[in-house]
Amino acid sequence: xxxxxxxxxxxxxxxxxVDQLDLQIEKGMVYGMLGPNGSxxxxxxxxxxxxxxxxxxxxxxxxxxxxxxxxxFLGALLETPNFYPYLSAEDNLKIVAEIKRIDKPDIDRAxxxxxxxxxxxxxxxxxxxxxxxxxxxxxxxxxxxxVLIFDEPTNGLDPQxxxxxxxxxxxxxxxxxxxxxxxHILDEVEKICSHVAIIKNGKLLATGPVGAIINDDxxxxxxxxxxxxxxxxxPSLAGFTKMEETDFGFLIYLQDExxxxxxxxxxxxxxxxxxxxxxxxxxxxxxxxxxxxQN
Amino acid sequence: xxRLIYTEWLKWNKQLIFRIVCAFYVILLPSVLLLGKKVxxxxxxIGTTEVLFIFPTVWSYLGYIGNWLCFFFFGFFAxxxxxxEFNNRTLRQNIITGxxxxxxFLAKFGSIAALSLLATLYYVICALLIGYTHTDVVYFSxxxxxxxxxxxxxxxxxxxxTFGLLIGFLVRRTVIAVFxxxxxxxxxxPVLRWGVHRxxxxxxxxxxxxxxxxxxxLAAPLSPIAEEFAQKAGFDLFMTPFEAIITTLLYTSVFxxxxxxxxxxADL
Numbered sequence: 001x002x003x004x005x006x007x008x009x010x011x012x013x014x015x016x017x018v019d020q021l022d023l024q025i026e027k028g029m030v031y032g033m034l035g036p037n038g039s040x041x042x043x044x045x046x047x048x049x050x051x052x053x054x055x056x057x058x059x060x061x062x063x064x065x066x067x068x069x070x071x072x073f074l075g076a077l078l079e080t081p082n083f084y085p086y087l088s089a090e091d092n093l094k095i096v097a098e099i100k101r102i103d104k105p106d107i108d109r110a111x112x113x114x115x116x117x118x119x120x121x122x123x124x125x126x127x128x129x130x131x132x133x134x135x136x137x138x139x140x141x142x143x144x145x146x147v148l149i150f151d152e153p154t155n156g157l158d159p160q161x162x163x164x165x166x167x168x169x170x171x172x173x174x175x176x177x178x179x180x181x182x183x184h185i186l187d188e189v190e191k192i193c194s195h196v197a198i199i200k201n202g203k204l205l206a207t208g209p210v211g212a213i214i215n216d217d218x219x220x221x222x223x224x225x226x227x228x229x230x231x232x233x234x235p236s237l238a239g240f241t242k243m244e245e246t247d248f249g250f251l252i253y254l255q256d257e258x259x260x261x262x263x264x265x266x267x268x269x270x271x272x273x274x275x276x277x278x279x280x281x282x283x284x285x286x287x288x289x290x291x292x293x294q295n
Numbered sequence: 296x297x298r299l300i301y302t303e304w305l306k307w308n309k310q311l312i313f314r315i316v317c318a319f320y321v322i323l324l325p326s327v328l329l330l331g332k333k334v335x336x337x338x339x340x341i342g343t344t345e346v347l348f349i350f351p352t353v354w355s356y357l358g359y360i361g362n363w364l365c366f367f368f369f370g371f372f373a374x375x376x377x378x379x380e381f382n383n384r385t386l387r388q389n390i391i392t393g394x395x396x397x398x399x400f401l402a403k404f405g406s407i408a409a410l411s412l413l414a415t416l417y418y419v420i421c422a423l424l425i426g427y428t429h430t431d432v433v434y435f436s437x438x439x440x441x442x443x444x445x446x447x448x449x450x451x452x453x454x455x456x457t458f459g460l461l462i463g464f465l466v467r468r469t470v471i472a473v474f475x476x477x478x479x480x481x482x483x484x485p486v487l488r489w490g491v492h493r494x495x496x497x498x499x500x501x502x503x504x505x506x507x508x509x510x511x512x513l514a515a516p517l518s519p520i521a522e523e524f525a526q527k528a529g530f531d532l533f534m535t536p537f538e539a540i541i542t543t544l545l546y547t548s549v550f551x552x553x554x555x556x557x558x559x560x561a562d563l
């Protein structure tokens with residue numbers, strides 16, 4: 001077990017920012033903490049990283065095997081990248097290495113990984129947001145910790161920055177390290193994580209492997225002249241799970257892949273004339289809202 | 296402990312403000328005293344300016360200049376060394392990276408103790424150099440006649456910086472903290488002592504305030520004369536060095552303890 005929290009809670013006055021959170025994170029997981037802004041993800045990470053005192057409950061790193069100060073064995077980035085603005089990337093990472101008590105830190109390797117080696121002597125304050133974020137990832141990699149923690153790692157980045165950071169995290173994940181990542185972006189968690197915990201208002205709503213938690217139904221928009229006939233026909237489709245009535249007809253959810261042409265053909269043989277048929281990209285936001293609103 | 300202080304050094308040594316503060320201290324400490332050479336004569340009953348440069352009085356004159364410089368430059372630096380860590384959120388990052396809160400505490404106080412030690416060392420070197428080049432006949436016993444002044448100098452510097460750290464930790468915002476540090480020492484405490492305390496209770500206890508005690512560790516060297524005037528008026532102006540040492544040690548311990556317990560409990 002890498003991290004276990006037991007009834008972990010943090011109250012700010014009447015506000016229950018984190019409420020009785022139980023998480024179990026095992027070695028090798030790429031664990032996403034998914035929740036809207038203000039759902040308690042950062043507060044939870046702040047507690048397990050020792051900067052916020054829990055109101056109640058407890059947590060334990062590495063099954064208590066790493067002594068009283070296990071943070072030295074973690075690499076963490078919480079919210080914004082925090083560095084000394086007047087120091088260079090290299091000097092900032094030297095401080096990180098000193099704090100982690102690493103005698104010969106491989107700073108160049110960490111900077112190469114995030115593509116910042118050329119700029120290692122530039123002051124941190126001259127970096128773009130994307131570079132700062134990447135430096136934070138490099139900083140988390142110092143000393144090759146077995147667990148990495150990223151909090152909203154793509155926040156505020158442009159599309160290219162987002163792609164770079166995700167690519168870097170995926171590369172790290174492939175080396176078998178345990179990664180804990182907080183995000184409010186479903187797509188990001190789905191692309192990167194193996195496991196997910198969905199958090200809202202400080203409460204754990206669901207947890208498990210990504211495939212089991214996040215619904216990956218196929219969505220199809222369909223409409224016909226005779227709406228009632230279509231309504232009775234649709235549930236007969238293979239893999240049909242549910243449908244919603246819309247202004248163009250219906251939106252149907254299918255569990256299995258089914259080509260639009262075969263749907264069209266099946267409808268035609270039933271004497272239904274389709275006038276609207278379109279495969280739709282899954283609306284991630286809608287689905288996420290669905291998950292969080294169910295509770 | 297050495298590793299903690301070294302880490303603080305890595306944070307400081309390339310910081311512009313730290314370099315400016317050190318440069319000012321290094322340049323001003325001897326040069327302000329040596330400006331005394333431009334003054335033909337001091338007001339009676341001192342008369343000649345020679346006392347500024349010869350043993351043993353060079354210690355107290357140079358120490359009094361150091362008193363102002365430490366208050367102004369090092370105290371100021373102590374305040375901003377903490378508030379900037381809060382502004383850049385690096386203090387919390389240090390903890391996330393792996394320091395315990397106790398290590399943060401030891402690193403901060405260890406480094407200001409070391410900086411005070413270096414400042415004191417420089418003071419001793421300057422005093423010895425100026426003393427030896429200006430005293431005609433040097434008796435060793437005269438050189439270190441008031442040797443405890445070296446300890447008092449270190450304590451003075453450490454005490455200003457501890458007070459700076461305290462304010463920095465509690466206030467967290469640079470401008471307000473620096474303002475508060477300067478205003479408290481230059482205005483608030485004197486008003487408390489001479490206005491409020493003396494108004495209600497005219498008693499020597501009005502000297503026993505933290506920053507006044509620190510200041511009196513190396514009191515203005517004109518004090519014998521000033522004290523004479525004050526005594527005629529039935530009043531002591533300064534604390535004795537011994538009183539100042541004890542008072543400063545007590546207050547400094549309280550401040551250190553407040554910072555420690557605050558740091559232990561606070562959410563960062």
